[in-house]
Amino acid sequence: MTHDEAPHAADTQQEPQRQPEPTKAAAGPVRLSAEQVHKQLPQGWQGDETSIWRDFSFEHYLDGVRFAERVGQQAQQANHHPDILISYGKVRVTYSTHDAGGVTALDLEEAASIIDLK
Ligand SMILES: C[C@H](O)[C@H](O)[C@H]1CNC2=NC(N)=NC(=O)C2=N1
Secondary structure, eight states, X not given: OOGGGSOOHHHHSOOOOOOOOOOOOOOOOOOOOHHHHHHHOOTTOEEOSSOEEEEEEOSSHHXXXXXXXXXXXXXXXXXXXXXXXXXXXXXXXXXXXXXXXXXXXXXXXXXXXXXXXX
């Protein structure tokens, strides 16, 4: 081997063994920013990056109870469960995605849909 054929340092370094990319677990719903939530709030809803909520008014207490039952049935179907506060003449429904620690598209979708249950 002549002098100018001496191996360069780079030639002797082994390429680092690239580790295979770990398979990513299925990504859960993505937590939205306060601005994203504000822009996408369905009509009648209010909230921030931690949760969204809406008050539904009822003439009779039991109408609110029955509405809450319908919301609960849909929540079970969707596997996405809001907090439901039943008061006299009013039901407050609050959505957040526990698994994401904030508001996600799931919350916005469910919120937009439950007006049809009134
Ligand atoms: C295991 C079960 O599917 C999860 O805990 C579901 C159930 N319902 C849920 N409801 C809400 N609001 N947020 C969640 O993250 C959630 N996760």
